[in-house]
Amino acid sequence: MSEVLVLVEHVEGQVKKVTLELLTLARRLGEPSAVWTGPGYSAEAKAKLAEYGAEKIYVADSADIVDYVVAPKAELLAQLVSSASPAAVLVAATAEAKEIAGRLAIKIDSGVLTDAVGIGEGLVADQSIFGGGVNVRSRVTKGTPIIAVRPNATPVEAAAGAGAEEQVSVAVSDAAKAAKVVDRVKEEKGARPELTEAAIVVSGGRGVGSAENFSIIEKLADSLGAAVGASRAATDAGWYPHQFQVGQTGKTVSPQLYIAAGISGAIQHRAGMQTAKTIIAINKDPEAPIFELADFGVVGDLNQVVPQLTDEVVKRK
Amino acid sequence: MNIVVCVKQVPDTATERKLRSDDKTLDRDAADGVVNELDEYAVEEALRLKEAHGGEVTVLTMGPDKASETIRKALAMGADKAVHLVDDALHGSDALGTSYALAQALKKIGFDLVVLGSESTDARTGVLAAMLAERLGVPQLTFANKVEVAGSSIAIQRVTDYGYDKVEASLPAVVSVVEKINEPRYPSFKGIMAAKKKPVEKLGVADAEIDAAQVGLANSWSEVADFAAAPPRAAGTIVKDEGDGGVKAADFLASKKFV
Ligand SMILES: Cc1cc2nc3c(=O)[nH]c(=O)nc-3n(C[C@H](O)[C@H](O)[C@H](O)COP(=O)(O)OP(=O)(O)OC[C@H]3O[C@@H](n4cnc5c(N)ncnc54)[C@H](O)[C@@H]3O)c2cc1C
Numbered sequence: 001m002s003e004v005l006v007l008v009e010h011v012e013g014q015v016k017k018v019t020l021e022l023l024t025l026a027r028r029l030g031e032p033s034a035v036w037t038g039p040g041y042s043a044e045a046k047a048k049l050a051e052y053g054a055e056k057i058y059v060a061d062s063a064d065i066v067d068y069v070v071a072p073k074a075e076l077l078a079q080l081v082s083s084a085s086p087a088a089v090l091v092a093a094t095a096e097a098k099e100i101a102g103r104l105a106i107k108i109d110s111g112v113l114t115d116a117v118g119i120g121e122g123l124v125a126d127q128s129i130f131g132g133g134v135n136v137r138s139r140v141t142k143g144t145p146i147i148a149v150r151p152n153a154t155p156v157e158a159a160a161g162a163g164a165e166e167q168v169s170v171a172v173s174d175a176a177k178a179a180k181v182v183d184r185v186k187e188e189k190g191a192r193p194e195l196t197e198a199a200i201v202v203s204g205g206r207g208v209g210s211a212e213n214f215s216i217i218e219k220l221a222d223s224l225g226a227a228v229g230a231s232r233a234a235t236d237a238g239w240y241p242h243q244f245q246v247g248q249t250g251k252t253v254s255p256q257l258y259i260a261a262g263i264s265g266a267i268q269h270r271a272g273m274q275t276a277k278t279i280i281a282i283n284k285d286p287e288a289p290i291f292e293l294a295d296f297g298v299v300g301d302l303n304q305v306v307p308q309l310t311d312e313v314v315k316r317k
Numbered sequence: 318m319n320i321v322v323c324v325k326q327v328p329d330t331a332t333e334r335k336l337r338s339d340d341k342t343l344d345r346d347a348a349d350g351v352v353n354e355l356d357e358y359a360v361e362e363a364l365r366l367k368e369a370h371g372g373e374v375t376v377l378t379m380g381p382d383k384a385s386e387t388i389r390k391a392l393a394m395g396a397d398k399a400v401h402l403v404d405d406a407l408h409g410s411d412a413l414g415t416s417y418a419l420a421q422a423l424k425k426i427g428f429d430l431v432v433l434g435s436e437s438t439d440a441r442t443g444v445l446a447a448m449l450a451e452r453l454g455v456p457q458l459t460f461a462n463k464v465e466v467a468g469s470s471i472a473i474q475r476v477t478d479y480g481y482d483k484v485e486a487s488l489p490a491v492v493s494v495v496e497k498i499n500e501p502r503y504p505s506f507k508g509i510m511a512a513k514k515k516p517v518e519k520l521g522v523a524d525a526e527i528d529a530a531q532v533g534l535a536n537s538w539s540e541v542a543d544f545a546a547a548p549p550r551a552a553g554t555i556v557k558d559e560g561d562g563g564v565k566a567a568d569f570l571a572s573k574k575f576v
Contacts, residue, residue, distance in 0.1 A: 011479075069457050069475065069484055070447060094478070095435075095443055095460055102444030103451040105413055111538030112412065114442045124542055130334040130439075136544040143538065178456035179486045187480035194478055200575070224575065235497070242462075242497045243476060248330055248438055249355060249496050257575055268330050278573055279553075280566060291555055296569040300558025308563025316567065316576045 050163025110143025132274030207262020265290025355434025409534025
């Protein structure tokens with residue numbers, strides 16, 4: 001069986017959930033080989049990758065590889081594609097990993113598919129386009145398929161792999177060193193899960209009314225262990241930072257549960273959350289289009305409903 | 318500074334968007350064409366950089382004849398001239414083909430800086446700027462929410478999941494911008510009138526030295542196997558809050574095992 005390369009996403013040495021999803025998916029397509037880039041690799045990381053099926057782990061943990069924007073990682077993957085001849089390369093459909101996929105595609109003259117929500121027989125990728133209105137099945141027709149898969153699209157399953165480690169030495173080319181990262185600024189996000197990875201997302205919109213009042217959204221999120229999202233009306237108003245915007249020009253989320261409070265459900269918002277498994281809407285307008293999507297809706301004032309829901313969740317834990 | 322800003326005409330996100338049943342490409346006639354929203358931020362940023370550092374802003378678009386509306390809008394905002402890459406051979410190009418065609422046009426035009434929106438609202442691949450940097454062999458400065466140029470140096474803030482990275486490079490470079498980098502100006506009446514007289518050069522595949530075997534639907538690196546309208550979601554339960562809306566929502570969560 002051919003190898004399937006999986007680019008590992010990690011933060012502070014911890015393997016992200018999306019990587020376990022990709023490994024689960026890769027097992028159906030061939031033999032998963034995890035590709036670790038940048039510092040932070042540890043025995044713990046190795047164990048995690050093996051637990052979810054990595055037969056091989058390529059480790060390229062020099063700092064060089066993350067000190068420049070995107071290009072070194074694409075270079076590394078191109079090197080591995082030529083040495084390992086994998087059946088496919090899987091990356092997470094994050095902004096950065098999609099860019100890596102894009103540059104890799106050019107380097108190895110191969111097709112790339114972004115934002116897949118599933119991969120079937122013959123490496124056919126399922127995609128949901130136009131804000132969730134149309135489902136498409138696509139395939140790569142030239143080279144080694146490179147597929148960026150959305151977080152939360154695949155239920156994870158553990159299945160031990162050998163986890164054979166292979167150090168990869170990389171000499172980052174001068175061309176790949178053109179854009180240097182001189183500083184990384186971390187903005188406080190508290191203990192909440194990352195928006196695109198979270199199993200539960202609680203979002204607030206214009207109906208929340210103010211930046212201060214977003215605390216009721218945050219409290220509900222914290223009671224559920226959820227990430228906080230916002231509509232564009234809320235980020236435009238400066239009530240919540242832009243990186244939490246869900247929708248057409250914000251993040252796309254696909255959680256198990258999405259709670260929309262004070263959000264009307266404009267098509268551009270739906271584009272970012274339509275594939276959530278379960279949707280709850282809280283809105284005082286019974287005609288709000290968000291109710292068309294909702295599995296459960298409460299017509300009412302979010303200032304009453306949200307705190308009550310939070311209390312109930314806390315009580316029932 | 319010679320700035321080229323890439324803009325794309327996309328179907329209005331507020332209208333129903335479709336794929337064509339014959340060749341499974343975007344149905345450009347089904348919906349109104351508008352400027353890809355993020356590209357307006359790119360045009361604005363290009364104009365601000367020109368205002369601060371001097372030079373010229375050229376609009377580059379690839380698309381059918383109809384895309385000239387998009388060029389006019391960018392010219393009305395204040396860009397100096399435009400290049401319209403238009404050729405039937407380009408129809409149906411995927412991201413690889415499009416990036417190749419644009420890179421060839423950019424080489425012909427010449428540039429110190431290329432500015433793009435970070436993604437389009439129709440394809441949403443978010444890869445084009447990175448691909449252009451790869452093809453042109455220049456620094457990739459993408460997902461910028463701040464751009465600063467000083468002489469031949471350029472620095473941006475690259476938006477990340479955890480905040481932002483400060484990134485530095487030398488010109489020439491490719492920059493892509495995110496939504497809240499600036500507030501795009503509305504074209505003034507004077508701008509709209511002036512736009513009518515600004516030069517728009519049309520380039521075909523041969524003019525831009527594009528190898529026709531690398532572009533177009535038939536030469537794409539990927540294909541749409543099939544597509545279908547997404548099935549509608551099953552109707553949910555909607556209750557009116559009578560003082561117990563939060564409790565009922567919690568009951569629902571419990572029934573789905575979320576609490
Ligand atoms: C190209 C383009 C891209 C866009 N991208 C995005 C995007 O990425 N994300 C996005 O979200 N939008 C996006 N938009 C904007 C989108 O069209 C809507 O304007 C936006 O989603 C509206 O946000 P909202 O639902 O919070 O506000 P509104 O539409 O104003 O809705 C507010 C809702 O809150 C309800 N409400 C008010 N007070 C209360 C209360 N006390 N209790 C309960 N309910 C209350 C109201 O009934 C109303 O339904 C985009 C638009 C365009 C043109």
